[in-house]
Amino acid sequence: MVLSGLSWRSLRPWTVVGVVVVCLVAGVLALTHDSRPAHAESAGPRHTTVEVSPSRCGRGWNAPTPGVQVFDLHNPTDGAAEVFLEDPTSQAVYGEVEDIGPGTTRELTVRLGKGAFAFKCVPDDADAVTGPTVRISKGRSGPAAAPVTEHDLIPPALAYQKWIGSGLSDVVRLTTALRDAIDRGDLAAARTAWLPAHLQYERMGAAYDAFGDADGAINGTDAGLSDGVHDKDFTGFHRIEYGLWHGESAGGLRGPAAGLLKAVTALRDDWAQTRMDPAQLGLRAHEILENTVQFELTGRTDYGSGSNLATARANLDGTVEVMSRLHPLLATRYAGLSGLENELDRAGKTLDGFEHDGTWTPLDRIGHRQRENVDAVLDDLVERLAAVATLCDPRRTV
Numbered sequence: 246m247v248l249s250g251l252s253w254r255s256l257r258p259w260t261v262v263g264v265v266v267v268c269l270v271a272g273v274l275a276l277t278h279d280s281r282p283a284h285a286e287s288a289g290p291r292h293t294t295v296e297v298s299p300s301r302c303g304r305g306w307n308a309p310t311p312g313v314q315v316f317d318l319h320n321p322t323d324g325a326a327e328v329f330l331e332d333p334t335s336q337a338v339y340g341e342v343e344d345i346g347p348g349t350t351r352e353l354t355v356r357l358g359k360g361a362f363a364f365k366c367v368p369d370d371a372d373a374v375t376g377p378t379v380r381i382s383k384g385r386s387g388p389a390a391a392p393v394t395e396h397d398l399i400p401p402a403l404a405y406q407k408w409i410g411s412g413l414s415d416v417v418r419l420t421t422a423l424r425d426a427i428d429r430g431d432l433a434a435a436r437t438a439w440l441p442a443h444l445q446y447e448r449m450g451a452a453y454d455a456f457g458d459a460d461g462a463i464n465g466t467d468a469g470l471s472d473g474v475h476d477k478d479f480t481g482f483h484r485i486e487y488g489l490w491h492g493e494s495a496g497g498l499r500g501p502a503a504g505l506l507k508a509v510t511a512l513r514d515d516w517a518q519t520r521m522d523p524a525q526l527g528l529r530a531h532e533i534l535e536n537t538v539q540f541e542l543t544g545r546t547d548y549g550s551g552s553n554l555a556t557a558r559a560n561l562d563g564t565v566e567v568m569s570r571l572h573p574l575l576a577t578r579y580a581g582l583s584g585l586e587n588e589l590d591r592a593g594k595t596l597d598g599f600e601h602d603g604t605w606t607p608l609d610r611i612g613h614r615q616r617e618n619v620d621a622v623l624d625d626l627v628e629r630l631a632a633v634a635t636l637c638d639p640r641r642t643v
Contacts, residue, residue, distance in 0.1 A: 290314045290354070295364060297345055298322050303364035303376020309357075311384025316353045320345040326368045329392070329640070330355060333363040333378050337389035338640070358384030390578040392640040398523035401570035406521050408566060409452045413513040416445050420509050423485070424502040430495040435502075439489060440552055440605075443482045446509070447559040448566070450533035455521045459512045463505065466546060474548070481505050483548045490549025527637020530567040531630040533560050538623050544608050551607030557623070558596040564630070565589055571637060578636050585629045592622045 290313045295305045297320040306316070320326055324347060330340040339362065340355040364376040419442035426435035446464060456463075463481045470476035474487050480501060488498045537560040540546045541553040568575075568589065575582050595618060599606040611619070 292317055294319055294350075296321065297326050297328050297364075297366050299366065299368060299371055299374050301376075302366035302374045303379075306364070306379050309362075309379045309381050311358050311381050313354065313356045316340075316355070317350050318342055318345055318353055319350040320347060322368070323347045324369050324371075326366055327640075328353070328367070329365040330362060331365055332389060333361055333375060335391065337391050339387060339389045341640070356385075356387035357381055358386040360386055388580060390636055393527075393574055393578070393637050395524055395639040397574055398526055398637065398639060401574065402521050402523035402526050405526065405567065405570045406452075406516075406519075409449050409521075410513075410516050412445060412449050413509070413516055416442065416449075416509050417506070417513050419445055420506050424506045427485075427495050427498045427502040432489060432495055432498075435485075435495075435498070436489050436550075439482070439486060440550065440555060443486070443552070444555060444559040446482065447556050448563045450529065450536070450560055450563040450567075452521065452529075454525060454529070455519055456512060459508060462508045463512070481508070483546065486550050487548040524639045526567065527571060528634045530564055530571065530637075531627070531634040533564045533567070534623060534630060535627050536560070538620075538627055542608070542620060542623060547608065551609075552605055553608040554596060554599045554611075554619075555605040557619075558593070558600070561589065561592055561596065564626075565593075568633070571633065575633065575636065579632060581629065581632065585626075585633070588622070588626055588629060592626055595619060595622050 291310065292315045293306050293308075294317045295303055297318050299322075316330070318328055326345050328342045328345060329338050330353065331338050339357070340353045342351050342353050345351050359381055361378050361380050363378045365373055366376065367373045419438070423435060423438040423442050426432075426438050443464075461481075464483065465479070465481055466483055467473045467476060467479045470479055473479070474484075479487075482505065484501045485498060485505060487493075488501065537557050541557045541560065544553055546556070547553050568586070572582070579585075599611065599615075608616075
């Protein structure tokens with residue numbers, strides 16, 4: 246279960262492609278897909294055509310049965326619509342289909358058992374309409390979760406934004422120490438100062454989109470630059486990293502160091518006027534570690550320091566921070582939350598095993614079995630965090 250999109254390191258913000266699908270057997274809210282799953286074809290669940298329109302929302306479901314079933318949601322109107330299958334009393338959602346276009350039909354596969362159910366149709370430009378309640382007398386339903394609204398996400402987003410402000414002050418302080426070491430020509434001290442400054446910035450992964458163009462200047466790579474690492478537009482932490490670990494003189498690094506300090510100081514000073522989008526917080530929790538797998542565990546962002554595993558640990562810290570803000574919302578919605586939090590702790594201990602007295606083992610020097618273990622732990626977390634992105638995707642309920 247991978248949430249499709251482009252990386253903040255290449256094209257920001259991420260573009261979410263398609264619909265996130267979360268497997269029922271994983272104990273997470275089931276959403277939709279556009280083709281019948283293989284298990285459904287072999288089991289042959291019945292198909293029921295249900296109309297999606299303001300005047301006939303949910304019409305067509307006249308013979309409810311328990312078990313896995315497929316609803317063919319048909320939109321006869323001239324506008325797009327979103328549809329939930331929910332408990333009409335609690336509004337807990339069993340399944341969802343987004344962007345059903347005019348004149349199209351989309352499938353929703355769910356497992357239903359004893360309980361009451363109703364379709365809620367949410368047209369793009371009209372009020373939500375709830376269809377007739379349908380009751381099933383036996384069986385066991387798949388998981389459901391109460392919808393999260395943008396209003397629900399405002400308090401955790403504000404708390405996280407305040408934490409970012411404090412973290413940016415630390416970035417400025419640590420980057421000042423890096424700049425000062427370069428200014429006095431002490432490149433050994435500069436190499437020592439570079440890592441804590443960079444890691445502090447990397448811990449704030451969920452805010453990258455809110456940082457805007459500043460992120461490229463602070464933490465960009467040479468990807469897409471015509472002259473690569475020698476391009477004038479290659480700036481920030483990685484530009485300094487390349488110079489420090491490739492024999493560049495202090496004189497050559499003074500300009501990039503001054504530019505980096507100016508950029509992080511401006512970001513800190515402007516942060517009080519910045520407003521993060523609360524709706525993006527759950528998505529960012531997933532994106533941080535997906536980027537870690539894509540860039541840090543492949544070594545694509547190593548410009549000489551060999552600190553990819555340290556950066557992965559900082560990214561994990563950032564994910565834990567976001568999850569701590571989302572915990573109250575997820576506690577009653579995500580049955581796998583305790584398992585996810587245990588896996589976050591296990592991943593931290595795994596990565597900590599590569600740090601000894603402040604020195605991190607370079608990615609290319611760890612054993613094959615160790616590498617497989619790191620990959621497996623992080624990949625599992627990315628999988629689990631896709632559910633967080635799904636559950637925290639704000640939904641219109643009116």
